[in-house]
Amino acid sequence: MNFDAPSGGYGRSAPIDEGDVLDVKIESIGREGDGIAKIEGFVVFVPQTKIGDEVQVRINKVTAKVAFGEVVE
Structure with a gap:
């Protein structure tokens, strides 16, 4: 997959892929x-x-520009 961003995007390949399982801290609310x-x-x-x-x-x-994930139970 190519995640190169168009103008206004992340500007390089996304540092994550679909299916990745990661530990994160929620910093803000959308x-x-x-x-x-x-x-x-x-x-x-x-x-x-x-x-x-x-x-x-x-x-x-x-x-x-962004990714979407769900909490792993």
């Missing part, structure tokens, strides 16, 4: 209420989390 973590500066949205949560997430989708 406008839709999802938690936001960052991996090497790359934004990962994680639903059903709050600021300060330290969770393990599975990455479900990676785009040029």
